Amino acid sequence: AVTLRADYRPPEWLVPETALDFDLDPAATRVRTTLSVTRNGSHAEPLRLDGAGQEPLAVKVDGVLVNDWRIEGEQLVVPLAGDAHSVETEVVIAPDRNTQLMGLYASGGNLCTQCEAEGFRRITFFPDRPDVLSRYRVRMTADSARFPILLANGDPVAQGDAGEGRHWAEWNDPFPKPSYLFALVAGDLAVNRGSFTTRSGREVQLGIWVRASDLPRTDHALHALKLSMAWDERVYGREYDLDVFNIVAVDDFNFGAMENKGLNIFNSRYILADPDTATDYDYDGIAAVVAHEYFHNWSGNRITCRDWFQLSLKEGFTVYRDQGFSADQGSPAVKRIEDVRSLRAAQFPEDAGPLAHPVRPDAYQEISNFYTATIYNKGAELIRMMATILGPQAFRAATDLYFDRFDGTAATCEDFVACMEESSGRDLGQFRLWYGQAGTPRVSASVDHAPGGGRATLRLAQRVPATPGQPDKQPMVLPLKLRLFGAETGRPLTDERLVLLDQPAETVTFEAITERPILSINRGFSAPVVIESDRTAADLAFLSAHDDDPFARYEAMQQLMLDTLVAGAIEGAADHDAVVAAIFNTLENPELDYAFMAEAVLLPSESFIGDQLAVVDPEAVHRARETLRRAIGQGLADSWRQLYAVLQQGPYAYTPDAKGKRRLRGVALGYIAASGDADTGRLAFRQFEAADNMTDRQAALTTLANGDYAEREAALDIFYNRYADNSLVLDKWFQTQALSSRADTAALVEQLAQHPDFSLANPNRARSLIGAFGVNQRAFHTAGGAGYRFLADQLIALDTLNPQTAAKLLPPLGRWRRFDEQRAALMRAELERIVAVPSLSKDMFEQASKSLEG
Ligand code: ARG
Numbered sequence: 001a002v003t004l005r006a007d008y009r010p011p012e013w014l015v016p017e018t019a020l021d022f023d024l025d026p027a028a029t030r031v032r033t034t035l036s037v038t039r040n041g042s043h044a045e046p047l048r049l050d051g052a053g054q055e056p057l058a059v060k061v062d063g064v065l066v067n068d069w070r071i072e073g074e075q076l077v078v079p080l081a082g083d084a085h086s087v088e089t090e091v092v093i094a095p096d097r098n099t100q101l102m103g104l105y106a107s108g109g110n111l112c113t114q115c116e117a118e119g120f121r122r123i124t125f126f127p128d129r130p131d132v133l134s135r136y137r138v139r140m141t142a143d144s145a146r147f148p149i150l151l152a153n154g155d156p157v158a159q160g161d162a163g164e165g166r167h168w169a170e171w172n173d174p175f176p177k178p179s180y181l182f183a184l185v186a187g188d189l190a191v192n193r194g195s196f197t198t199r200s201g202r203e204v205q206l207g208i209w210v211r212a213s214d215l216p217r218t219d220h221a222l223h224a225l226k227l228s229m230a231w232d233e234r235v236y237g238r239e240y241d242l243d244v245f246n247i248v249a250v251d252d253f254n255f256g257a258m259e260n261k262g263l264n265i266f267n268s269r270y271i272l273a274d275p276d277t278a279t280d281y282d283y284d285g286i287a288a289v290v291a292h293e294y295f296h297n298w299s300g301n302r303i304t305c306r307d308w309f310q311l312s313l314k315e316g317f318t319v320y321r322d323q324g325f326s327a328d329q330g331s332p333a334v335k336r337i338e339d340v341r342s343l344r345a346a347q348f349p350e351d352a353g354p355l356a357h358p359v360r361p362d363a364y365q366e367i368s369n370f371y372t373a374t375i376y377n378k379g380a381e382l383i384r385m386m387a388t389i390l391g392p393q394a395f396r397a398a399t400d401l402y403f404d405r406f407d408g409t410a411a412t413c414e415d416f417v418a419c420m421e422e423s424s425g426r427d428l429g430q431f432r433l434w435y436g437q438a439g440t441p442r443v444s445a446s447v448d449h450a451p452g453g454g455r456a457t458l459r460l461a462q463r464v465p466a467t468p469g470q471p472d473k474q475p476m477v478l479p480l481k482l483r484l485f486g487a488e489t490g491r492p493l494t495d496e497r498l499v500l501l502d503q504p505a506e507t508v509t510f511e512a513i514t515e516r517p518i519l520s521i522n523r524g525f526s527a528p529v530v531i532e533s534d535r536t537a538a539d540l541a542f543l544s545a546h547d548d549d550p551f552a553r554y555e556a557m558q559q560l561m562l563d564t565l566v567a568g569a570i571e572g573a574a575d576h577d578a579v580v581a582a583i584f585n586t587l588e589n590p591e592l593d594y595a596f597m598a599e600a601v602l603l604p605s606e607s608f609i610g611d612q613l614a615v616v617d618p619e620a621v622h623r624a625r626e627t628l629r630r631a632i633g634q635g636l637a638d639s640w641r642q643l644y645a646v647l648q649q650g651p652y653a654y655t656p657d658a659k660g661k662r663r664l665r666g667v668a669l670g671y672i673a674a675s676g677d678a679d680t681g682r683l684a685f686r687q688f689e690a691a692d693n694m695t696d697r698q699a700a701l702t703t704l705a706n707g708d709y710a711e712r713e714a715a716l717d718i719f720y721n722r723y724a725d726n727s728l729v730l731d732k733w734f735q736t737q738a739l740s741s742r743a744d745t746a747a748l749v750e751q752l753a754q755h756p757d758f759s760l761a762n763p764n765r766a767r768s769l770i771g772a773f774g775v776n777q778r779a780f781h782t783a784g785g786a787g788y789r790f791l792a793d794q795l796i797a798l799d800t801l802n803p804q805t806a807a808k809l810l811p812p813l814g815r816w817r818r819f820d821e822q823r824a825a826l827m828r829a830e831l832e833r834i835v836a837v838p839s840l841s842k843d844m845f846e847q848a849s850k851s852l853e854g
């Protein structure tokens, strides 16, 4: 069944008040729900309540048992005569058999919930749609010894002894909210407490709840939470609105975290960190996700989504907000580089493949499949473009208007854009196409300049590729920041300009251009597009050294590398000198910081190189990249050795400078390894053993795992034994091997799937092996199709446990059109095998069947 955006109708019944009474037990939890319902408008429709896999034990209307209800599909239909009633239902659910991790489930002996998007219907009968806002009161009763801590949304009201070794607690959330924001947690948990005073003087009790042994790993998350609260006040004028804010970390979780009102529930990988077990990258991820979920309190909870087609209203905007937060904590340039890299790694392929969809989709079979890089990351780019077009003051005024006008409501993407427009007075009519048209626009850019000076002419043209269901596209509004630099003097010839390209083709002229201009375009990645320009290797090298926009500098270097790698993959050989020289210049530039250098000198990934080719040849891509890596390693051997020595640090510190040094030293180690020098194994192993932090240890392990070193096995064993009781670090152990560039990785991954510590039941573990393998282009596409068969087998098995997590791991198989005929046929065969599985989930069916068609 397909749900269409065009079919949206307001709810027939509203639910101003909801009272939930949980008798908690892992095997059988009794849920009594009392809804006050009111008819919305004048119609004669019965009350329809969603309930997945539920049987009502009893239904009462206004306190009286009734039996004129019926079940239609997954809905409980209750005929109601008047306009306002109290409706009570009772169900029994089994959290310990909930392997989907949606609704109420057990994790590590505790009970917790996940309701977005449609999990609440697995807990009780309710109109489970985001535009039904209700005030919730929750009572929980549970065994006092097993579940000493009872948490729910909002503020705690009362608690007491229930006799027979049980106790109870009541929580009340004064803010009306959609059912997907409901949460409860019952368990044996310890808390790291803090407090935050809002600028209007509300003192908020903060708590990060984890199992007692994890308590020492919660300080970073708590600190990030306080920083987020202050940042949202300062940058968006948004204050927190309850007296408590709790975060609970659980090991079994389908994604990163969830913004339930006043009770965020997190995947433990986005909470737990200490230097010995978490990398700098992990620390950054924790701060970003803590901020993201906190920011949802306004962009998501106070203002929610009218329907799930509007998902990017809260997700795109909140990602944009968390990106801004992270940029302000460290280097904005490096943060932008990282964000663009992940957009290109995850969203561009999505936009170019069978699962392409607009930021505001028109149809879905299973909404869980739409928590995508397009909704999140491309959605954030849309907000960023509007902020660029409006400028910072006007953008802030527009978000103020949005928060003010839609507070307490379920809104749409259109509402957001209309606020931007109304507040700023800018016409965003054509801009709205970004919400409806899928596909990554391609922009061609070339500059003509008459020798001898005078006028320069920039010719721009745009093209939006066809995507499934959208053969013809209209030209979009592309905000392109650009600037010209003089090829001879190296000086800027113009100011930075913002060009809004809104026609299929346009020219922009520049006067008084006295030397040959070199084009710097899409500075700061001002539009999420692909630029096709005729800039030569020399021009790109020039920009990589002289551009004043750090992103553009990085970008010029990437393009130079990419051109070299594509030539290498297609022709089997390429000239490496320009890249080697550009890297040398970057490393020698005293104005650049280490973290930026590290980003700038890293080669594009094999998948991204593959994305540039008409037909991906994974082995040719791998060879071209390894050849260039070796040339860089050997050509700059002295620089890498010297950096490696100089960047060695004293005891671990978590500061931007120390992080930057670790990062660049890790890159240096990688290039030393690439040079093929005989002492690499020893060097990496020494770093592995001497490291006093996970960043250095992991970098060394990665180098060893990618090669054929005598020390490889030993390092993997030591790492495994040292962290055998830490599941998050064991995930790294699996992931590092699944991402290995070795030729035998596919076989190794098949073996690892038999390892006693491997399990599909834990999403993090499944992703660490199966997910990582799927994005390892060389390994996954090993000739013969063993990788495809392995992935399909795993997904079919995982689908019976956890369809949502399984469906998320399918896209690598859907990229068959990008490969040679033989590989494409093998990939299709696996997709067909998946589609033919009897009782396949609708999550998997949608992804697999679209992948075959698209
Ligand atoms: N709203 C959560 C977040 O962005 C993610 C929820 C994901 N839900 C899903 N069904 N995939 O932080």
Ligand code: ZN
Residues within 6 Å of the ligand: 292, 296, 314, 315, 318
């Ligand atoms: Zn979110």
